[in-house]
Amino acid sequence: MENLKELEKNNIINLIKLKNFSEAEKKINLLLEKAPYSTELHNYIGTVYVEQGKNDQAIISFNKSINNDKNNFKAYNNLGVLMYKLFKFKEAQIYYNEAIKINPKFYKAINNLGSTLIFLEKFNEAMNCFDKVIKNEPNNYEPH
Numbered sequence: 001m002e003n004l005k006e007l008e009k010n011n012i013i014n015l016i017k018l019k020n021f022s023e024a025e026k027k028i029n030l031l032l033e034k035a036p037y038s039t040e041l042h043n044y045i046g047t048v049y050v051e052q053g054k055n056d057q058a059i060i061s062f063n064k065s066i067n068n069d070k071n072n073f074k075a076y077n078n079l080g081v082l083m084y085k086l087f088k089f090k091e092a093q094i095y096y097n098e099a100i101k102i103n104p105k106f107y108k109a110i111n112n113l114g115s116t117l118i119f120l121e122k123f124n125e126a127m128n129c130f131d132k133v134i135k136n137e138p139n140n141y142e143p144h
Helices: 006-017 021-034 039-051 055-068 073-085 089-102 107-119 123-136
Strands: none
Touching: 006 021, 006 039, 021 039, 039 055, 039 073, 055 073, 073 089, 073 107, 089 107, 107 123
16 A cells, blocks of 8 residues: 555545545545555645644654655654744754655755755855756746
């Protein structure tokens, strides 16, 4: 079950995109009963919790995802995003760096790190992040 069936995955993603978080939460929790160690499901439920303002539960879910797979760069990025939203920029930086260490081509985390570094007044490092994203993903308009 680690690789969610494509239909289930698309259903969850669509519920999240439609901001139907309570339904997404129910669906994910039902699936977690069958696959309690699914890193993907813990990432999804963590995202739902963030959107619902259940930040403590989101942290627990993202950490479960990491505990089940230490190389889960997406969970580290998600923790970084949450820390950023909570204005905990030094913590966000740590999580983004961990995601990038695991997957140096995860440009979403590199871009997020750049945004975080601005708040930490590390402007040259931030520009280096944005330059790296633009060089490798020229159609990614976030850092422009």
